[in-house]
Amino acid sequence: MSNIIIGTAGHIDHGKTALIKALNGFEGDDTNEEKQRGITIDLSFSNLTRGQQNIAFIDVPGHEKLVKNMIAGAFGFDYVMLIVSAAEGIKPQTVEHIEIINLLGLKELIVVLTKKDLVSSEELALKKEQILMFLGTFDFEIKFVSEVSIYDESSIEKLKNQLFTINNSTKQEENFFRFYVDRVFSPKGIGTVVTGTVLGKKVELNEKVFICETQKETKLKNIQVHNQNVLEANISNRAALNLQNIDVKSITRGDLITKRGYVRGFDGVDISFSCLKDKKLMHNKLYSLFIGAKRIEVKALLFDTIDSLEEGFATLKSTEKLYTVFGEKIILRNGNETVCGGKVLNPVIDPMKKNQKRKLLEALDKNDFINAYYELLSAHRKGLGIISSTQRFALSHEEALEFAKKLDEVFVDEKDLIIYPNSTKDELKDYIKNIYKKNAYAMLSNASISLRVKWASALFIDSVLYELEEEDFLIKEGSLYKNAHIKEDFSKDLEEIVLNRLKEEDIAPTAPYNIYDDLDIDRKLGDDILKSLTSKKQVIRIQHNLFIHFESLNNIVKAMKSIIKSDGYIEISNFKDRFELSRKYLIAYLDYLDNYSEIKKIDTKRVFA
Incomplete structure (x- = not known):
């Protein structure tokens, strides 16, 4: 079934709600207040179906104090049905509604002159001419003009037939619901x-x-x-x-x-704007922002002045998070007065210098995503996520990836969807080189580098390591990279280095991963070295993350037994009096002591059995 949404617009009492009732029998003003006051206060929704065609109507209030409700409905329109009383012609809210739908970028218009039974054919023709002249000052596409009276069934039936000639929804499918x-x-x-x-x-x-x-x-x-x-x-x-x-x-x-993961919220949004005739947007002033059906108070911060502008760029700051998407239309009002309309250019607020932000907005205002990417990359030197392009540019991942591939001097990670400037690749290359220059025995893998450089993706690191291989700076052995200038196998040297390190640290050894990082060796390699040393009984593992040189362990066990001999027992308090160790080590050594048959544990104390 084809679907279109037609929204009404027009001055109060020009017959919007009565026309909808004549078309489909729906009584829009159904609340007690609406019936008592005889006006539409909030939005009402109804439809008209013929075969496989469905027309949904959003009827909006025409009263000047209820324009906020009109705007909430207008964001969903495909077409606008401008309703003008043939008896009164264009009135203030006719003008304001037209200005608002123009600001929202709604261009396809249906014009309906109501109450034609109240005027002569000459007056009707004159009112029609006046309306078309007024609309000619905008760039609307007028689908048709119809003159009706709710008391003339043939005119209503003619309008129905005209409505069903309209094509399907003008809205384009986007990347997410x-x-x-x-x-x-x-x-x-x-x-x-x-x-x-x-x-x-x-x-x-x-x-x-x-x-x-x-x-x-x-x-x-x-x-x-x-x-x-x-x-x-x-x-x-x-x-x-x-x-x-x-x-x-x-x-x-x-x-x-x-859908989860598509839209992030920020306390601001960057827009382009254009004010209505004789209106200006003031810097650092509070306005009501209308976007979708939301109304929220924001502060307007202009880009090029601390005074006022008729058009330009602005940042809208809010005390609440704003969830917006590139290209969305917005309206700013001051009280009951519409000031300007605009377009969301930058829905994702990044820390950027003002000159960077200006260049970004200029590119986005022209849908120049190539240059927009370059400006964002200057602020995101450690990687720009392509996945954010659904919100930033209203692009699918596939479209965003195609744009990314057109960029010069960048590395595009097509798996993790991240773009890196080549200058950042050079920085990472220098970082890795410095590790191997300082420590000739360094042996790192992609995984161990990513633990140090958490912002870099695996493919990005791989590209740098590949270039270092091509430059004969590194040699790859399995998953590890070693200094190309050292030809001999130094795995035994690394074992000796680790063993000596543990011997020097004595009874307060460093955690294995910290040793690996200090020695610039991969964690898997480091684990293999410790396994080898423990199998040779040169190193003893006394807890998950605690390895100690066998001589150091023998010495601390002798000292603990000596304390029992002297004090009659050992526990944390008298153990700590002799050795300034952290609780982690004290408990580990006391627990290890339980492995000896001559030791018995009574509550928190260890004694000789």
Whole structure:
């Protein structure tokens, strides 16, 4: 079934809600307050179906004080149905609604003149001409103009037929599912249900989804599209999602539901913006940010001035985390006044110098991802994750990888999806060279280097080690690399070095991994050396991570037995009086003493049996 979402726009009392009722019988103003005041206060949702075509309507309020609710609905529109009373023509909220949908980048317009029964044919033609002249100052694509009266069934039927000539949703499939919550409720016995418009990609029954604001994963127990249970909801479907094990009080309008791992939250976002005529965005001033169905207070920090601008770049700072994606449209308002619209350029806030950030935003504003990557790499010298490109650039991993391959002077790890500047490769190469220059007996593997250089991926390290082999600086033996200038086998020398190290450290030996790091040898190699030494009884393992030279162990055992002979027992307190050792060593040696048949343990004390 094809789906489109048509949103209404227009001045209060121009007949938006009455027209929807005439089209599909849906009574939008169903709350007591709406009935008492005779106006639409919040969004209402309904649909009209013919065959395999479905049209979803989002009816928005027209009152100037309720524009915030209108904006929340407008983010889900495919097409806008501008409704103008033939009796009144263009009014203030007609203008404001048109300005807002223009700022949001909604270009496809349906124009409906209502209440045609209240004017003559000449007046109707004049109003139509005036409306089209006004709309001509924007770059909208007007699908058609229709004149109706809710009391003229033929005009309503004609409009229905025109609506069903419209193509499917104009929204493009993106890389992952997104869903801004616009209503939350909890029907008895059902649990928490949220409604919104499906963006990005379809979502399926029993899929796991992620609520960004609460950082909770949940499963979809049920999906409804226009009150029908379905197995999936596609792009531009108005959907109700039944969330498993989610408290209705923990989720609110504007929360973003998506898939885990795609969107990170930040306390700021960088945008490009353009103000309405005679409006300016002020530096360091608080505004209401509207994005999706969310409304949140932010502080605008302009890039090029500490005064005001009609257009340019700005950073929006918030006390809450913002979960946004490149290219999303935003609206900024001051009280009941719309100031400007904008586009999210940089949804991932990185520590960058101001001149770097400006170049980045200039590239992103032109969708120049090649230069955007270069600017980000200058700030991410230790690797830029390609996986973040879904949020940064609204690119799939495959698309992001293709862009990365077009970059010069970089190394692209296609397995871990990381880009490294070649200058960083040179730095890593120098780091490894210095290890082997300082210690001719160094023997390291890729794994042991990655333990020291945690930001470097295995493929990146491999590329550096390969180049060092090509330069005849290193020789590979199995998984280990040794100095190419030392031809002889020095494995026995390493055994001797480790044995002498343990002998020098006596009864307070260093943990094996620390010895390996100090000697610049791979952990597997180090373990093999200790196994060899223990098999020869030159080194004794008395605990998981405690190896001691056999002479040192014999000496400490003699000393412990001497304490028992002198004091009648040994325990931690009188042991520590004689030897300034940490508790770790004291307990280990006391436990080892239990291996001797002439020693008996009574509570915490060891005595002669």
